[in-house]
Structures are given as structure tokens and as C-alpha cells.
Amino acid sequence: MRSLSLVFGLVAVLGWTGLLSAQQTAPRIPGAKGFLTKDEVKFEIGRYGGRLVRDSLGEPKSFNPITAGETSTTDYTDRIFQGLIDEDPWTGELVGVIADRWEVAEDGVTWTIHLRKDVVFNDGTPLTADDVIFSWNELVYDSTRPAGTDPRWPCSLRDIATFDGKTIAFEKVDDFTIKAVTPMKLAIAPRIIGGVPVMSRAKYQPLVANGTFGGALGSDAKPEDIVGSGPWMLGSYTRGQNVTLKRNPNYWRKDVAGNRLPYLDELVFQITRDLNLFLVNFRQGITDVYGLQGGKDVPELRKIQPQDFTIYQLGPDYGTTFLALNMNLEAARAGKIPEHKVNWFRDVRFRRALSHAIDRNAMVRNIHRNLGYPQAAPFTRAVGPFLVEGIQPLEFSPDKARALLDEMGLKLGRNGVRVDAEGREVSFILHTNSGNNIREEQCNFIRKDLEAIGVKVNFLPLEFNALVDRIDNSHDWEAILMGFTGGREPNDGANFWKSDARLHMWWPEQKTPGFDWERRIDEIFLAGVQELDLARRKALYREWIELVHEQQPVIYLTNSERAAAIRNKFANVNPSPAPDRALLQIEEYLFIRAD
Numbered sequence: 001m002r003s004l005s006l007v008f009g010l011v012a013v014l015g016w017t018g019l020l021s022a023q024q025t026a027p028r029i030p031g032a033k034g035f036l037t038k039d040e041v042k043f044e045i046g047r048y049g050g051r052l053v054r055d056s057l058g059e060p061k062s063f064n065p066i067t068a069g070e071t072s073t074t075d076y077t078d079r080i081f082q083g084l085i086d087e088d089p090w091t092g093e094l095v096g097v098i099a100d101r102w103e104v105a106e107d108g109v110t111w112t113i114h115l116r117k118d119v120v121f122n123d124g125t126p127l128t129a130d131d132v133i134f135s136w137n138e139l140v141y142d143s144t145r146p147a148g149t150d151p152r153w154p155c156s157l158r159d160i161a162t163f164d165g166k167t168i169a170f171e172k173v174d175d176f177t178i179k180a181v182t183p184m185k186l187a188i189a190p191r192i193i194g195g196v197p198v199m200s201r202a203k204y205q206p207l208v209a210n211g212t213f214g215g216a217l218g219s220d221a222k223p224e225d226i227v228g229s230g231p232w233m234l235g236s237y238t239r240g241q242n243v244t245l246k247r248n249p250n251y252w253r254k255d256v257a258g259n260r261l262p263y264l265d266e267l268v269f270q271i272t273r274d275l276n277l278f279l280v281n282f283r284q285g286i287t288d289v290y291g292l293q294g295g296k297d298v299p300e301l302r303k304i305q306p307q308d309f310t311i312y313q314l315g316p317d318y319g320t321t322f323l324a325l326n327m328n329l330e331a332a333r334a335g336k337i338p339e340h341k342v343n344w345f346r347d348v349r350f351r352r353a354l355s356h357a358i359d360r361n362a363m364v365r366n367i368h369r370n371l372g373y374p375q376a377a378p379f380t381r382a383v384g385p386f387l388v389e390g391i392q393p394l395e396f397s398p399d400k401a402r403a404l405l406d407e408m409g410l411k412l413g414r415n416g417v418r419v420d421a422e423g424r425e426v427s428f429i430l431h432t433n434s435g436n437n438i439r440e441e442q443c444n445f446i447r448k449d450l451e452a453i454g455v456k457v458n459f460l461p462l463e464f465n466a467l468v469d470r471i472d473n474s475h476d477w478e479a480i481l482m483g484f485t486g487g488r489e490p491n492d493g494a495n496f497w498k499s500d501a502r503l504h505m506w507w508p509e510q511k512t513p514g515f516d517w518e519r520r521i522d523e524i525f526l527a528g529v530q531e532l533d534l535a536r537r538k539a540l541y542r543e544w545i546e547l548v549h550e551q552q553p554v555i556y557l558t559n560s561e562r563a564a565a566i567r568n569k570f571a572n573v574n575p576s577p578a579p580d581r582a583l584l585q586i587e588e589y590l591f592i593r594a595d
Contacts, residue, residue: 029298029563032313035575038090043572045257046591051266052570054289055278057435058464059271060243063226063234064217065197066139069156069495069503070468071485075269077197078580079245079587080122081228084113084132085194089578089585092384092488094190098127098198098229108185111193115176121200122233122248123224129172134201136170138208145211153214154472154502156495161192164526168193187532188491200227231262231588243269253588262588273435282565289583292563293438295369301565308569314562316373316381318486318579321439322554323358323446323479325351325428327514328507331475340424341478345506346514349404351552355394357401357453358446363558367441375559377545382559383577384488386538388545393556401453410454418454427456431470432481434461442557443481471505480505481557487579490541491529497521497544506553517551569593 058072065077084099096102102113119127137143140158142151151158161168166183173179180193204227207213217226223234231253235246245267253261270286272278275293282290283304292298292311301311325345332339344350360374376393379386410418410426418426430446432439440461447457457479462470470477482505484496496503499513499522513519521544528540564583566573572589584590 029311029313032311032563033575034312035314035577036090038088041090041574041576043255043574043589044591045255045259046263046572046589047594048263048265048591050264050592051268052264052289052587052590053268053270053287055272055281055287056243056269057271057273057275058433059239060219060237061465061468062218063221065228066135066155066157066199067153067214069154069472070464072464072468076234076243076245077228078230079232079267080226080230080234081197081199082230083195083197084115085190087488087578089576090574092578094194097194098132099194102190102194104189109182109189111180111182111189112173113178113180113193115178116252117176119229119252120250121203121227121229122250123200123203123227124250125200125202125227127198127200127229128175129178130175131198131201132178132196133170133172134205135196135199136168138201138205139199139213140196141167142208144208152211156501156503157196159495159498159501159503160195160491163529184530185532186529187537188489188529191489192491192529198229203227232267235266240271242271245269251588255589263591264587267587275435275437288567288570290565292565294367295371309565309567310573311563311565312573312575312583314564314575314583315383315577317560317562318382318384318488319483320375320378320486320559321442321481321483321557323354323430323481323557324505324554325354325479326475326477326506327553328475329514330507336474336476337478340420340422341428344408344410344420344426347408348551349408350410351555352394353401353404353408353453354450354455355552355555356397356404357449357455358555358557359396359449360393360558361396363442363445367438367445368558368560371561373559373561375556377549377556378486378493379490379541379545382486382579385534386488386490386541388542391545391549394549394552398449398453405453405455412454416451416454417456425456426454427458428478429458429460430479430481431460431462431467431477433464433467435464439481439483446481472502472508475508485580490544491525494525494529498525515551517547518553521547 060076061070061072063076065081068074068077082097084097085094086097088095098116098119100114100116102111104111121127140155145152163183169181171179182189207216226234231248231251232245233248235244237243247262247265251261278290279297281287326337327342327346329342331337332342364372364374373381374393376391379388380391409421413419430443432443443459447459450457495501499510499518502508507514513522524540524544528537531537569592570590571593574585575583576585578585
């Protein structure tokens with residue numbers, strides 16, 4: 001199970017020539033390779049040693065996989081911790097990780113999961129059923145909190161694995177077997193049950209007992225504080241310089257010759273606060289991997305001599321980029337944001353006006369350099385079982401935008417900026433994360449486009465983790481341009497779309513849905529996760545996407561074509577169509593070729 005995460009970097013964008021219509025595929029970059037099928041994947045027996053160095057746009061927010069809701073944390077925790085079950089990156093089928101196998105009883109709700117017996121944490125202690133049950137009950141559900149109180153720490157997995165207020169019941173059968181009883185039949189039960197990052201009960205239960213787990217494993221955590229079972233473990237973190245993950249010598253996975261993985265000694269994430277410097281670092285040989293940011297990068301990469309790298313082109317990104325408006329009435333009444341602005345934002349005419357006014361094609365031409373896609377909604381681009389075709393972005397029409405604002409009574413003032421009935425200027429502050437030049441350019445395009453319809457935008461970029469804090473905690477923002485990761489399964493986004501979820505950006509953790517359409521989306525996600533017939537599941541999620549397109553709760557902008565370059569010295573680069581880490585599946589098999 002993968003919940004959506006806020007993205008602070010840009011995932012492998014590329015550019016070339018020719019503006020794309022809604023359902024066209026991107027032109028091929030000459031000489032670029034694509035992803036492999038399962039039958040084409042081959043893993044050579046590797047050699048130990050060396051490191052892979054890449055850029056990272058910002059500092060880690062924490063190293064806590066339970067409370068994480070942003071890639072500045074999950075970029076590391078996804079490598080340090082593991083769940084029971086995951087997707088095969090080439091087929092999308094579920095495969096065991098810590099789980100060896102699983103089966104369901106005739107009642108359709110009782111699942112038995114058998115664990116591998118050779119998995120140990122990076123401190124050498126065995127991973128058993130006690131750790132799995134602890135991770136679910138005491139970490140995800142916070143079941144030992146004082147009676148009648150709210151959970152003591154946020155958890156996106158909790159939002160996904162709670163169904164109409166009901167949770168999954170976990171029980172130990174023996175040291176390597178657990179039983180999980182779901183509150184109803186679930187179409188993707190193994191995916192959900194298998195998705196929790198398993199954490200050491202011996203290490204972390206004392207922090208749960210004293211109520212401090214929510215603040216544990218912060219960015220100041222020491223390597224010995226972070227105990228996981230994944231292929232990597234924290235080596236060091238030097239603020240402003242780098243995060244180094246080192247190989248876990250106790251990792252359970254082995255190659256066909258019986259050699260323990262990973263082969264590489266280290267993964268190094270070099271903290272570089274400006275995307276423009278990523279290409280400079282790659283050209284100078286400082287980094288080993290580079291995610292292309294636009295069409296301008298193709299000729300720049302060709303200038304590198306010798307060309308000791310290969311470019312891979314992997315199809316449309318599964319993630320999304322959008323403009324979000326704060327519709328949180330509770331935040332407004334608490335003085336975090338002017339209530340009259342929240343009322344503008346809650347009017348669908350205002351959101352649709354902004355959507356009509358934004359020239360997505362201009363962004364594709366000038367920012368992606370003609371190799372992005374105008375995006376209408378989630379699940380309208382990347383290929384997968386829930387791809388919805390035929391939904392286009394709202395037409396670029398400043399005239400339609402002006403008409404909608406006129407209808408709201410927001411009239412042009414003498415200085416060209418609209419005012420409401422009380423004479424208040426129609427303006428808002430727009431944030432994105434600083435250093436991400438792609439998003440900063442998009443914000444400037446939005447500012448100019450909205451100026452043309454009489455809406456004033458004050459653009460103020462913020463450091464990523466400060467931005468996340470406003471989204472998650474203080475709620476004192478007016479508009480944000482942000483991105484979220486994506487995937488093949490719609491329910492992985494329940495932590496964003498359910499009205500009571502913590503990442504429901506425009507008004508998180510609502511007691512009751514603020515709009516009828518939010519209520520209907522809640523109903524769709526509850527029905528969709530229970531619907532066992534795939535065709536009916538697809539129909540439900542199509543209704544959700546159509547509602548999103550109609551209501552514009554967030555205004556989708558553009559989607560990227562994924563492409564990246566990696567040095568040819570690395571072997572076992574088996575790119576997949578997977579939503580995340582598509583180029584480097586599976587990292588523990590990477591090794592450096594002999595000279």
C-alpha cells in the first residue's frame with residue numbers, strides 16, 4: 001500500500017518538440033531507451049563496493065515512516081523500512097516482501113499472512129509477528145492512547161486503512177504468522193494489510209508508552225535510532241550537505257549465487273537547493289543520476305563528452321501538479337486566513353474561472369519545452385488499470401473566466417484588479433517550494449494569466465519543509481502550487497481525497513464533509529475499496545474523476561514525461577513502468593562494473 005506523498009523535487013521530466021494533444025504519447029528522445037517487460041529483466045551477479053550519488057532538493061523533514069506525508073521523508077524511509085507485500089515493478093502484481101505467502105478464508109475477511117523466517121532488523125534482532133502487530137495496532141492506529149482521545153500522531157496509512165470508522169483487527173497466531181480480519185470484504189485487502197512499514201517493537205514501544213513516538217526519528221535522529229529491515233540504513237546526515245544511506249549488512253535478500261544484497265556500499269543524496277544546479281552537477285561528474293527537467297536538457301546532455309550515460313524515457317508521470325486554494329473555514333475562523341477569501345475559494349465558479357484562465361499549453365511549450373501534457377485530473381495520463389480517457393482540461397478561455405467572476409459579483413476596479421461587494425481586492429498569496437524552478441516558473445505563469453482576468457497574485461516561495469508545516473499543521477496559507485506522488489491504485493490516494501484525511505489539503509480532517517460532492521467522493525472511496533468486480537470499481541473511480549473535473553477542488557496543471565540519465569558504469573539498471581523509482585528497480589541489485 002502506498003499513500004500519496006507531497007513531492008518536493010521534480011520526478012524525471014523531459015522535453016522535445018511538438019505540442020501534444022490530450023491523449024498523444026510523447027515523442028521519443030533519439031537514442032533513449034524505454035522500460036523493460038518482466039521477461040526482459042535480467043540481474044547479473046554483481047560485485048561489492050562503490051556508491052551512487054544523486055541530488056536532492058531539500059533537507060529531510062524526518063526519518064519517521066509512520067508520520068511521513070512528504071517525499072523529503074519517504075525518499076529515505078522507503079529504503080530503510082519495508083512492508084509485508086509490494087507491487088512487482090514490471091507487472092504491478094502483488095509479491096511478498098517480508099510476507100512469504102498469504103491466504104483468505106471462505107468468509108472473505110479473514111486473512112492469514114505467513115512471514116519469512118530469515119528477516120532481521122538492521123540491529124540484528126529478528127523480525128517477527130510481534131513487530132507487525134505492533135506496527136499496525138500501536139503505531140498506525142495508536143490503539144494504546146488514552147480512551148476517548150484522538151490519535152497522538154498523524155498517519156496517512158491510518159486514513160487509508162480505516163473504513164467508515166472501522167479498522168482492521170490484527171492477531172498473532174505464532175511468531176511468524178498473523179491473522180488480519182477486515183471490517184468488510186476489501187478488493188485490495190492484501191495490498192492494504194501488506195503496506196505498513198514494519199518497525200521494531202523492542203526499539204519503539206517505549207516511545208509509544210510515553211507518548212513521544214510522534215516526534216521521534218526527527219531529522220536530528222542518530223543512525224542507531226533508526227532500526228528498519230530494508231536494504232539501506234542511515235549512515236549520516238550533515239545538514240546542508242548530504243544524507244548518506246549505507247548498505248544494511250543484515251538485509252535478508254540474496255542474489256541467485258547466495259550473495260547478500262545490496263552490492264553498493266552507499267547511496268548518497270547531495271543536498272542541492274536549486275534544480276538548475278542538478279544538470280551542472282551531472283555534467284561535472286559529481287552525480288550519477290539526473291532526472292531531465294525540460295527539452296532544453298537534451299542538447300545540453302549531448303554536449304557532454306564522452307557521453308558515459310544512457311537516457312531512459314519511461315512514459316507519463318503518475319504524479320500530479322496542481323494549484324490548491326485553502327477552503328478551510330475552521331482555519332479562517334481561527335484567524336489563519338481571511339474568511340472572505342475562503343468564501344471566494346469555496347465558490348466553484350471562482351475555481352473554474354481560475355482553471356479557465358490558466359494556459360496549460362503555454363506551460364507545456366515554455367516550461368516543459370513541448371514535452372509535458374496539460375493535465376485535467378488524476379488517472380488521466382499514465383497507463384494503468386484505472387486510466388480514464390476522454391477527460392480534457394477546462395478550455396483556456398479568459399472570457400469564460402471573466403464571465404464567471406462577473407457572475408460572482410467580483411467587478412473590475414480602476415486599477416484593473418477586481419473587488420468584491422465590500423470593495424476588498426481580489427488577491428491571494430501563492431506559495432510553492434523554493435529552489436524548484438519548474439514550479440516557480442509555473443507560479444509566474446499563473447500570476448500573469450490571472451492578472452489578465454483581474455485577479456492579483458502575490459507569489460512567495462517557501463522552503464519545502466516550512467511549506468509542508470503550513471499544510472499539515474498551521475493551515476495558514478491561501479494558495480499553494482504543489483505536487484503529489486501517484487500510483488496504479490486509486491485507493492492509495494485515500495489519504496488525500498477522504499474529507500477526514502490529514503492530507504485533504506483544502507480542508508483536512510473535517511468532522512463532516514463540507515460539500516455534497518466531498519460526501520459523494522467519501523462514499524465512492526468506501527464503495528470502491530469494497531467492490532470486488534473490477535469493471536464496477538473502474539466505473540466508481542471514473543465518477544470520482546468526473547466530480548473532480550467538474551468541481552476543481554484543486555486545479556490540475558501539467559503532467560511530465562519521465563526521463564532520466566544514469567552513468568553507464570552501473571549494471572543491473574532494469575527500468576520499469578512503476579510509478580516510483582522506475583529507473584532504479586531494484587536498487588539493491590545495482591553494482592559498478594569492473595574497469
